[in-house]
Amino acid sequence: MHIGLTPELAGLTGVYPADLGREIFIDKAKGPGIRIEGTVIDGAGDLIKDAVIETWQSDAKGRFDRQSTIGWGRTSTDLNTGLFAIDTIKPGTVSVEGGHTLAPHISVWVIARGINAGLFTRIYFADESVKNAADPTLSQLSDQTRIKTLLAQPQAPGLYRFDIRLQGDEETVFLDI
Amino acid sequence: MRLFPRNSAIHPKAHHPPYKSSTLRAPSHRPLQLPSTPTEETGPVFGHDILGPLDADLTRNFGATDAVALGPQIIVHGRVQDETGRPVPNALIEIWQANAAGRYRHRNDEYTAPLDPNFGGCGRTITDPGGVYSFRTIKPSPYPWPNGPNSWRPAHIHFSLFGSAFGQRLITQMYFEGDPLIPLCPIVSAISDERAVDQLTAPLDLDATQPMDALAYRFDIVLRGRTQIQFENRRDGL
Numbered sequence: 001m002h003i004g005l006t007p008e009l010a011g012l013t014g015v016y017p018a019d020l021g022r023e024i025f026i027d028k029a030k031g032p033g034i035r036i037e038g039t040v041i042d043g044a045g046d047l048i049k050d051a052v053i054e055t056w057q058s059d060a061k062g063r064f065d066r067q068s069t070i071g072w073g074r075t076s077t078d079l080n081t082g083l084f085a086i087d088t089i090k091p092g093t094v095s096v097e098g099g100h101t102l103a104p105h106i107s108v109w110v111i112a113r114g115i116n117a118g119l120f121t122r123i124y125f126a127d128e129s130v131k132n133a134a135d136p137t138l139s140q141l142s143d144q145t146r147i148k149t150l151l152a153q154p155q156a157p158g159l160y161r162f163d164i165r166l167q168g169d170e171e172t173v174f175l176d177i
Numbered sequence: 178m179r180l181f182p183r184n185s186a187i188h189p190k191a192h193h194p195p196y197k198s199s200t201l202r203a204p205s206h207r208p209l210q211l212p213s214t215p216t217e218e219t220g221p222v223f224g225h226d227i228l229g230p231l232d233a234d235l236t237r238n239f240g241a242t243d244a245v246a247l248g249p250q251i252i253v254h255g256r257v258q259d260e261t262g263r264p265v266p267n268a269l270i271e272i273w274q275a276n277a278a279g280r281y282r283h284r285n286d287e288y289t290a291p292l293d294p295n296f297g298g299c300g301r302t303i304t305d306p307g308g309v310y311s312f313r314t315i316k317p318s319p320y321p322w323p324n325g326p327n328s329w330r331p332a333h334i335h336f337s338l339f340g341s342a343f344g345q346r347l348i349t350q351m352y353f354e355g356d357p358l359i360p361l362c363p364i365v366s367a368i369s370d371e372r373a374v375d376q377l378t379a380p381l382d383l384d385a386t387q388p389m390d391a392l393a394y395r396f397d398i399v400l401r402g403r404t405q406i407q408f409e410n411r412r413d414g415l
Contacts, residue, residue, distance in 0.1 A: 002335070004273025004300070004335060005273075007273075007297075007299050010282070010283040011282070011284035012282050014239060015238050015297045016301075044201050056343040057216075064216070068222055072221035094214070102216070111348055114203075115191070115202050115203075116189035118346060118347075120344075136214075140211055166202050167205055171205060171206055172204070173206070174209070
């Protein structure tokens, strides 16, 4: 129901030229293009069809743009199928103070009816196991069996799957970061 | 620039059974609290070039040219600052709301109140160098919703804000001073701190009203703070 964020989806056209955040990287040549598909699942196992999902990430070299909206995207779950898709490039390894590195990841913010404060999580990539093993955020998880909830799983070349589970045995790890 | 740990005491509880939709959508684990990293300390920067001339005037940004939306005209204005008190310039604010009859222009809104052909219900603006923003709209009406047998939302305007860091991302709602539905609302009561509810309630600002034209309401917004100091101690613990 987030009319002001995705007015076209709500059926409200004519105020803005287009919904914001549909293009994360206008120039896909800056890195390998990938698509991440998934769903948002509630505690009854039902798909949430009114979720808005925003993402923020580095470029393929691990750099964050600090002058524009490049690297930021906004999408939503489909009103009929519940599926969302993030068309972007694969982020790079991010260097931080102290010589540490963050494994390639995308920050994700989820809002929907019934989510009283937006939920942050991260998409990491299951095919980056060496970098993931050295990631300071993933290593902070006291229950390492939950790491799999943060991993996008390769489905085909350039295609990943990432489902967000709000409750249950495989509840996604959410971050206060 | 590090981000302050979030103060969970002022934010709504995720699981709040009186708000039925939260029961199946609230995570059961507490979020993993960690110091911010460059991912949260940076964020998208929106330029003024995305703004159309009527984006901050919801009374005129939809429908027939020169037509004006029905309802009491109001000005909503305020200042966006962070927890250190510093203004947040260049912050994109997106707003949306029901019309003067309590109806949203949304394909799934089934309330029988009429649509206004000249009211879309969304707008946006960007804060100035002092963190100040202003927009013109009509006062929305309360509306019924299917939570309990007789549930009504207080009149409200939805706000979405980007600060200068993605970790400051915020979505919230503004209420109107004196609305008797505020303390009855199960969405509002997910916030246990009364002062935090007061912060969401915009008072009438008589000094900013336009005589013979529009009443004004003042709504100041505080985003998560940023500092050079690295936090060693966590506010909440795990």
